[in-house]
Amino acid sequence: MALVDLPRPDIEAGLESAHRAYEEFAARGLSLDITRGKPGSDQLDLSADLLTAVTAENYRAPDGTDTRNYGGLDGLLELREMFGELFSVPASQLLAQGNSSLTLMSQALVFASLFGTADEDSVPWASGPRRILCPVPGYDRHFGLAEALGFELVTVPQDDEGPDMDAVRALTAEDPSVKGIWIVPMYSNPTGITVSEARAKELLDLETAAPDFRILWDNAYGLHHLREPHAALLDILGLAAASSRPDRVWMFASTSKITLPGAGVAFFAASPRDTDWFRKHLSPTSIGPDKVNQLRHLHFFGTPDGVRAHMEKHAALVLPKFEAVERILAEELGDLGIATWTAPNGGYFITLTVLPGTADRVVKLAAEAGVKLTPAGATHPYGLDPDNAVIRIAPTMPSLDEVEQAARGLAACVRLAAHEALLARDS
Amino acid sequence: MALVDLPRPDIEAGLESAHRAYEEFAARGLSLDITRGKPGSDQLDLSADLLTAVTAENYRAPDGTDTRNYGGLDGLLELREMFGELFSVPASQLLAQGNSSLTLMSQALVFASLFGTADEDSVPWASGPRRILCPVPGYDRHFGLAEALGFELVTVPQDDEGPDMDAVRALTAEDPSVKGIWIVPMYSNPTGITVSEARAKELLDLETAAPDFRILWDNAYGLHHLREPHAALLDILGLAAASSRPDRVWMFASTSKITLPGAGVAFFAASPRDTDWFRKHLSPTSIGPDKVNQLRHLHFFGTPDGVRAHMEKHAALVLPKFEAVERILAEELGDLGIATWTAPNGGYFITLTVLPGTADRVVKLAAEAGVKLTPAGATHPYGLDPDNAVIRIAPTMPSLDEVEQAARGLAACVRLAAHEALLARDS
Structure with missing residues (x-):
């Protein structure tokens, strides 16, 4: 009882x-x-061999790049191909960067705050009030990052397939200050739910008052299955490309919980246009990521099946x-x-x-x-x-x-x- | 003739x-x-042994930290102590971060642009016109970064001891939009000049219309002597602390041209107050830098004399x-x-x-x-x-x-x- x-x-x-x-x-x-x-x-310990996977004998990338020197803002092509296959993203739309996807999220939000997005009608988000939808329960660092950047956090309920679309629609239809929504699409932090394809399509097709609304698609656990049945990884950029909102998704991922949290590789992906936008604003801030560490990952895994x-x-x-x-x-x-x-x-x-x-x-x-x-x-x-x-x-x-x-x-x-x-x- | x-x-x-x-x-x-x-x-090739300086047998920092896992936003203490000695900065005021000092410069400027500095009268720099002084000839990436962030670039002549102070005074005395000056204090890019202590003090004592004026002190070549006589590395934060403008300096450095440009460690240093300010704004954007790579550097060099x-x-x-x-x-x-x-x-x-x-x-x-x-x-x-x-x-x-x-x-x-x-x- x-x-x-x-x-x-x-x-x-x-x-x-x-x-x-x-x-x-x-x-x-x-x-x-x-x-x-x-x-x-x-x-x-599973990644013990990663630590020494690049030595004085094998520091060149497959294309001959000396990974020890400057350059290569997009990250190593072969690693982007490997993780592009795993995350259903063309390598040309996947940037391999430093050790933190949270940093990439902050960069994307900062770029939009200071410069606006690549959308025609976008103005710098920091020039006015800005809100972000937060399905709950959710990830505290998502919320904290957005709050620190001046976003008002707006709670949205969710069910087993993703955010409650009635609530999302009500919040986005009239209010152009609602600029985005946090989504952990697979094995969500902390509830473990996975966003269904139907729900993802609803998010892509959503009519929003903001011309520059973005889905912040943090696929942090996209490869982190524990038992059957495995959740399906959505080809979210493909779905976006086929929708009326091809540029709506900014995807993030990392190897933090695949190899080493302190010493992994983080990824940003988006439509071709938004990948160019991100790269354009990233370029003045960096000569390139740690390619040696990216090559370590390439050597350590060998293939997507290795991952x-x-x-x-x-x-x-x-x-x-x-x-x-x-x-x-x-x-x-x-x-x-x-x-x-x-x-x-x-x-x-x-x-x-x-x-x-x-x-x-x-x-x-x-x-x-x-x-x-x-x-x-x-x-x-x-x-x-x-x-x-x-x-x-x-x-x-x-x-x-x-x-x-x-x-x-x-x-x-x-x-x-x-x-x-x-x-x-x-x- | x-x-x-x-x-x-x-x-x-x-x-x-x-x-x-x-x-x-x-x-x-x-x-x-x-x-x-x-x-x-x-x-x-001089850094060949760096690549394998952390293995499955020695991944713990001297204080016991497992460098492979999350955490430690400031970077490894022992590495900060090592480079703190080399750059005349207390370890508590030196943050060891990712692979790029340019990224740290961009973060400092972004934080000031979005939030203002820690100065009482500071407002977000992006809320109004902003200018930055550029001694010439200078470093194109400094200029490009500031331009990308919306600063107007203002040319300042320089001599063998640093920027022309008459010009600097004329530009900063009345115009509160002049927020900072780029300085490469040692073996400057590209002229090779080194800022004298007298000139540094003039920059510290400068009366500026902006309450939040900063010297962006990029000591990129602080350890890069080629021949005698070696230029002296100034204790710029000590000089600042002894001046009436203790918070005026943001210092940057990296091991990019000490170990590996793609895979080095970058440093930020400032007054205790401004170090707190930087850390506060950095914190939502990162769980911490690549400590494994920092430990590699610690193992590889052993001591400041090793550097x-x-x-x-x-x-x-x-x-x-x-x-x-x-x-x-x-x-x-x-x-x-x-x-x-x-x-x-x-x-x-x-x-x-x-x-x-x-x-x-x-x-x-x-x-x-x-x-x-x-x-x-x-x-x-x-x-x-x-x-x-x-x-x-x-x-x-x-x-x-x-x-x-x-x-x-x-x-x-x-x-x-x-x-x-x-x-x-x-x-």
């Missing part, structure tokens, strides 16, 4: 039991961190952690009706939805018991989750044993906070 | 001879490139090329009074000043004979050298033999263009 339906004395008894479980957990004096989507060191095989090794390390969290949450919370959680087939996160009003209490209890979680609300614009219910779990970084302990402790916190809230409500 | 003083028939005879020399040179069908300050491959010893190896390879250019120009042009050239004690460039009005003709003649030079005017804002006289020579990239051939050919072009011009003038 759901906790909420129990008679008060039973809840009171439950509180006592939940308190005991929590105290026992806290007494262990653990120090666990499941805040950020950082790969575990076992995952980083795919590498991602299977990641899944073999990561999936048991996701399964452990799911199993323990089911054991501890399964029949109480006080929490639901996602079981994504890929990506880096589990979203735990607790009794409304208790997420911040859960996070606080967990912190006091030695389990660090992302602050409640972080999945929402301005850190404000109106339901105070969403918690993001990042199970990759700790060991499997630590993940199990953290999940068990987290469940105790959820139970305790729920009991407290139900009794407070009824008193 | 100087060419200009010869009687016309002698100049006519000289033209014929110059023509023959040029045609002979052109007939060789060379293809040489002395346009950009790119290290030669022998210089890149100094490495720079001596560069000098041993580069100095003969500079000496060859100087020797050949002296042989070919020494007594004609149609050209002067710099003989810098460090850096990457020789500035050749030809008969006014002939620089573009020299560049064109050289290109047609197979020697690619930076376009005439590139050393000036908007590519416009009012005297049409300055040519930048970058002798590092080609082999010594090629440099000698290029210098010989270039001298033939200078002679031919001068004869043509003198005869056209007199006719």
Whole structure:
């Protein structure tokens, strides 16, 4: 029976039991961190050979380029071909850059803010009010970046196929200050949903008051399958080219969670016109990316299939952690009706939805018991989750044993906070 | 006797001879490139061990940081300490970032453009007209970056100690839109001059109408001595701290011409307050730089003295090329009074000043004979050298033999263009 339906004395008894479980957990004096989507060191070890994949004997790219010297703003052609195949993007529309896709997103937004987009009617976005749509729960760094650049963050609900299009339509139809929408199209951070082709087409066909509306398509987890069925990677630039809005998509991706987060390669892709626009504004700011590191990636993977095989090794390390969290949450919370959680087939996160009003209490209890979680609300614009219910779990970084302990402790916190809230409500 | 003083028939005879020399040179069908300050491959070979200086066995920083994972926005502390010593900057005020100091300059200017500086009275620079002082001859990418960001470029003459302060004072005293000045303080690109301490202090003490005036101190060649006497590296942030304008300097540097141009480490430094300002605006755009590559540099050099010893190896390879250019120009042009050239004690460039009005003709003649030079005017804002006289020579990239051939050919072009011009003038 759901906790909420129990008679008060039973809840009171439950509180006592939940308190005991929590105290026992806290007494262990653990120090666990499941805040950020950082790969575990076992995952980083998978890329050990990347570190030495370019030596004094093989520093030339297949086309003869000495990768050690200046030049080559677009990045190494052969690496762009490799990841172009993986992301369904022609190499001519894919730029391989530095170690951070977040930096590329910031550059695209800065270029639009200072110069406007390549659209005929575009003026510099910073010359007036600007808003960006934020499907929730979403990625805190997306929201923080846009906020820092002066965008007002506008919350949009989403379902299993992507953002709620009625809400999107209502917000974009009349307001030319709504300049874009954040989308994590596959195994979304943090809910794990994947945008359907139908929804993507609706976003492409959307009539917007802004002539320069953009979909910020951050395919951060496009290759990060954990189990079957694998989500399908959309040919989003092909769909855009076939739509009436061929320039609407700016795509981002990186190898941060494929090879090494500190030392990967980030990618920008767009229509031919918008790729030219990005390159034009990038050009004064850089003589070119770190081609040596790009060549390392090329040597390390060899082929697109090399990347795919590498991602299977990641899944073999990561999936048991996701399964452990799911199993323990089911054991501890399964029949109480006080929490639901996602079981994504890929990506880096589990979203735990607790009794409304208790997420911040859960996070606080967990912190006091030695389990660090992302602050409640972080999945929402301005850190404000109106339901105070969403918690993001990042199970990759700790060991499997630590993940199990953290999940068990987290469940105790959820139970305790729920009991407290139900009794407070009824008193 | 100087060419200009010869009687016309002698100049006519000289033209014929110059023509023959040029045609002979052109007939060789060379293809040489002395346009950009790119290290030669022998210089890149000096850093061969850098490529494999981080392996699966030694990827942790001295403080235990796993450099492969996310985090550490400031860059590796130990590398900042190493280069902090070399550049006279406390490590706490030195940020180690990606592969490009040009990118850091663009970020500093973008942050100021969108948000204003940390000064109390600063408003976003992009909210109004903005100008930047450009001592000439200077670095074309400095000018291009500022122009792309909407700055009007204002030419300032310079002498052997730095920018002409009367001109600087006249331009900055009344006009609050003058926001900064480009300075390459050591072995300047392209003239090789080094800013004196007295001149630096004048720049620090300058009364400006703009409350947020900045010296963009690009110490790109701060460690790049070629021969004695070595120029002294100024403790510019210490001088600023002791002045009435402690926040006036933004310093930039990189290892692009120390290790590998494509795969080096770039640095930003400023006062504590402005370092905080830069970090605050950088933070939303990046989770951190490539720490693996920073650790490579730390391992490769070991100590600041390791860097100094490495720079001596560069000098041993580069100095003969500079000496060859100087020797050949002296042989070919020494007594004609149609050209002067710099003989810098460090850096990457020789500035050749030809008969006014002939620089573009020299560049064109050289290109047609197979020697690619930076376009005439590139050393000036908007590519416009009012005297049409300055040519930048970058002798590092080609082999010594090629440099000698290029210098010989270039001298033939200078002679031919001068004869043509003198005869056209007199006719």
